Amino acid sequence: MTETRTQAAGAPGAAPGEPVLEVRDLRTHFFTDDGVVKAVNGVTFQVFPGETLGIVGESGCGKSVTALSILRLIPSPPGKIVGGEIVYKGKNLVTASEPEMRKIRGNEISMIFQEPMTSLNPVYTCGDQIVEAIRLHQKVSAREARARAIEMLRLVGIPLPEQRVDEYPHQLSGGMRQRVMIAMALSCHPSVLIADEPTTALDVTIQAQILELLSRLQAELGMAIVLITHDLGVVAEVADHVAVMYGGQIQEYADATTLFEKTTHPYTGGLLTSIPKLGEKVERLRVIPGTVPNPVDFPTGCTYHPRCHLAIDACRTTEPPLENHGGHLVRCLRQEEIRSGRVSPFPGRISAHEVAS
Amino acid sequence: MGTARSPWQIFWREFRKSPTALLGAAVLLLLYGAAIVADFLAPYGMVEQNRELNFVPPQRVHWDGGPYVNAPRLVDPARIRYVEDPARRSRVRFFVSGRPYHLLGIPANVHLFGVDAPNEIHLLGTDQFGRDILSRLLFGARISLSVGLVGIAISFTIGILIGGLSGYFGGWIDEGVMRVTEVFLSIPVLYLIVALAGVLPPEMPSDRKYLLIIVILSFIGWASLARIVRGMVLSLREFEYVTAARALGAGTFRVLVRHILPNTLSFLIVAATVSVPGYILGEVFLSFLGVGIQEPVASWGNMLTAAQSVRVLLSFPWILAPGYLIFATVLAYNFLGDGLSDALNPRKIQGGKSG
Numbered sequence: 001m002t003e004t005r006t007q008a009a010g011a012p013g014a015a016p017g018e019p020v021l022e023v024r025d026l027r028t029h030f031f032t033d034d035g036v037v038k039a040v041n042g043v044t045f046q047v048f049p050g051e052t053l054g055i056v057g058e059s060g061c062g063k064s065v066t067a068l069s070i071l072r073l074i075p076s077p078p079g080k081i082v083g084g085e086i087v088y089k090g091k092n093l094v095t096a097s098e099p100e101m102r103k104i105r106g107n108e109i110s111m112i113f114q115e116p117m118t119s120l121n122p123v124y125t126c127g128d129q130i131v132e133a134i135r136l137h138q139k140v141s142a143r144e145a146r147a148r149a150i151e152m153l154r155l156v157g158i159p160l161p162e163q164r165v166d167e168y169p170h171q172l173s174g175g176m177r178q179r180v181m182i183a184m185a186l187s188c189h190p191s192v193l194i195a196d197e198p199t200t201a202l203d204v205t206i207q208a209q210i211l212e213l214l215s216r217l218q219a220e221l222g223m224a225i226v227l228i229t230h231d232l233g234v235v236a237e238v239a240d241h242v243a244v245m246y247g248g249q250i251q252e253y254a255d256a257t258t259l260f261e262k263t264t265h266p267y268t269g270g271l272l273t274s275i276p277k278l279g280e281k282v283e284r285l286r287v288i289p290g291t292v293p294n295p296v297d298f299p300t301g302c303t304y305h306p307r308c309h310l311a312i313d314a315c316r317t318t319e320p321p322l323e324n325h326g327g328h329l330v331r332c333l334r335q336e337e338i339r340s341g342r343v344s345p346f347p348g349r350i351s352a353h354e355v356a357s
Numbered sequence: 358m359g360t361a362r363s364p365w366q367i368f369w370r371e372f373r374k375s376p377t378a379l380l381g382a383a384v385l386l387l388l389y390g391a392a393i394v395a396d397f398l399a400p401y402g403m404v405e406q407n408r409e410l411n412f413v414p415p416q417r418v419h420w421d422g423g424p425y426v427n428a429p430r431l432v433d434p435a436r437i438r439y440v441e442d443p444a445r446r447s448r449v450r451f452f453v454s455g456r457p458y459h460l461l462g463i464p465a466n467v468h469l470f471g472v473d474a475p476n477e478i479h480l481l482g483t484d485q486f487g488r489d490i491l492s493r494l495l496f497g498a499r500i501s502l503s504v505g506l507v508g509i510a511i512s513f514t515i516g517i518l519i520g521g522l523s524g525y526f527g528g529w530i531d532e533g534v535m536r537v538t539e540v541f542l543s544i545p546v547l548y549l550i551v552a553l554a555g556v557l558p559p560e561m562p563s564d565r566k567y568l569l570i571i572v573i574l575s576f577i578g579w580a581s582l583a584r585i586v587r588g589m590v591l592s593l594r595e596f597e598y599v600t601a602a603r604a605l606g607a608g609t610f611r612v613l614v615r616h617i618l619p620n621t622l623s624f625l626i627v628a629a630t631v632s633v634p635g636y637i638l639g640e641v642f643l644s645f646l647g648v649g650i651q652e653p654v655a656s657w658g659n660m661l662t663a664a665q666s667v668r669v670l671l672s673f674p675w676i677l678a679p680g681y682l683i684f685a686t687v688l689a690y691n692f693l694g695d696g697l698s699d700a701l702n703p704r705k706i707q708g709g710k711s712g
Contacts, residue, residue: 073603077528106605119597123619132615133605184605 019046020224021070021109021192026084028062028069031077035296039065041248043084044322044329045241047192050218052225054239054256056232056271060292062248063228067194070226071111072101088192107137110185114197116177120169126153126180127165133187152183155220157213175206179213186217194226199234211238232271236260244268247293247303250322253329264330264338266310269345286348302333309347310334371700378696384689388682392498396458399492400471400478404653405456407477407487412437412673415482424449428476436672447476482675484663490678497655497679502686504571504640505633511575513629516582517618523583524590525613531587541580549577554648563651570643571636582628589621623701630694634687641683657683 028040040062047053057063068074070086072093086093088109093101105111113119120129130149134140140148146165153161156179169177178198185193195214199207215238218225229235235242235256242259244252244267252265263269270288290307293299299306305315314333322331325339337343372378391398409431416426428445432438453471457464472478481490523534550570557566593599594617602616637657643649644658652659657679663669664676 068600071604073600102606102608104606105603106607111601111604113597113601115597119601121598121602121616121620123622132602132607136606181601184601 017048020049020089021047022087024085026069026086027082028065028074028079029082030079037295038248038298039295040069043250045243045250045253047224047226049224050222051240052227052238054235054242055226055228055245056235056242057245058230058292061245063245064196067111067196067228070194071105071109106133107188108190109192110190111194111196112181112185112198114200116174116181116201119181120177122169125166125168130184130187133184137188152187156183174202175209178202178210186221189221190223192224196228232275247298248295249303249331250329251331258328263345264335265332266308266345267304270347273346310343368700372696375696375699377692381689381692384685385693388498388686389502391495392502394460395495395499396460398469399495400468401489401492402456403493403496403655405488410477410483411485411487413439413479413483415675416479426478447472449478481678484676493655493660494678494682497657497660500650501637501640501657505636508571508575508636509629509632511572512578512582516579517586520583520586521590521613521618524587525594538580538583541577544577546577550643550648563654567650586621589624590617593617593620626701627694627698630690630697634690637683637686
């Protein structure tokens, strides 16, 4: 992974090979009684084979809906993909038929969820659930599937897999359940694994173990990972590319090094500034003022302008386009000023230019 | 945590804790077992009668190194009073051969006990036609105890399927189904039964007629269950394991039948247990109205019809025997249901570690 990172950083924008999954201007809206909820309203990113894409954003920014849209698991009605393309190995999943999608789900693109306590069915043993996942896609005997289930449990680092395979989810700890979930998702060796906040509900020590496990499995099995999280620290640790989402839109997308070193969007700046640093004494935690906007009634213009420290009048009226600068995508009207160093994307920091004037 | 426990082991561990539930289960096992082997247990047939021995009180079993009964002698024909006649004693014999029958398809003629003809044995007395009440209770149990099972089998199948689909799909399907259940719930069942009794052809055999009424009742009875199942599915489908199953490529039917409905099982078992007595009491009630099983076929309900007048009740209290059995059955079902709902409490099943 380190290797790919350096390669990507060395040539920002120059895509290492063909993306296995590409999302272009995805729009998923929910048609509710209160109005149209534009949960996803312009999401664009690429996922490369064997790489990790981190999608970061606050709660309610549309990360999970993006993930569910890729697998076409949006509850419909009221949800609907109203625009954009999801291209997996040259096939547009937005227009794929339901039987085609069933073949892709779990087999080509898998997903693991945030809450390991509820993402396993309490009435079946762990083995039953992995066996089901295998037999949904492959014609193998029950005995063979069981042997593969035990093998998968061993692969995800569960001790005594021959015993664990017959245990029920309630007999396992949260970390173990998440491992079982990963074993299920990877049992058919998918090309893409979508991990929707896989560590949020776990203890910090277990979080590290799960992330390590995902990295190891990625190296062994070679699948691409879409890691959805609100934790920039996690992203910094494992992602090759990062997409920052706000208000249902991608605000900034780049390889990890570029994103952290040449931050160009004030929202990314805000997120980075709000991470408390170890050993630093502060009166209060720094936060981005305000709250995530109501998706029924997004602000006009740039969705981030009411909370943005760089907002100008134009931000209230003009919706900024997602501009591509050599693979570094930014959605901000003032990105030229930021890039040239005249203003800082980090709130509370004065740029050299402003000091001079 | 120790050794692995399956949900059934946890269920059994919890269930054993309740003595009333165990008692209920034992009583029901006994009753259903007796109904199945009624031919073997009953000394007489369902319609065998002896007009000269009507309203015989329950006979006492005496012991002189072996059991025997004294034949009854009519002493007061006007008030139908019997006394024991010690001169005509008959030995109670076991595994006697008698009336032939088929037990689970195997032909047999052995009966658990009996006395040598021409004497008779009536441990629970006889009714107004001189029929053995014990035998009629055993044969009647077949109808009275099975109606509940037939009833819930039909109404639960329909209720679970329709409620499940309605809750899972939601939207206009749900709207439509719920309006239909409202129509079914508003049908006045009492009038419908009386009307049906009048409409059905009189030449139809009474047991068939009765079965038909039960079927019709269950076709109406699914509605309330469908609403409950729909509500449960509505909340269960939001669980992540449902999305997870879909994300693994499971189809709609599979998700509903394999992943959602099994999670309603504990509720359904309890609901089924407590709704069986309703059907059993329904049979009693229908027979009282004269709509249920017709003479000479025995059911607990129509046997109780004979006990309608106070005079009969005071003179021949033993004909109330089916009443006690109905009472015991309903109570046993409620005890069982109570124990099941405790033992199947999802918190206990799922939180097995702490239990």
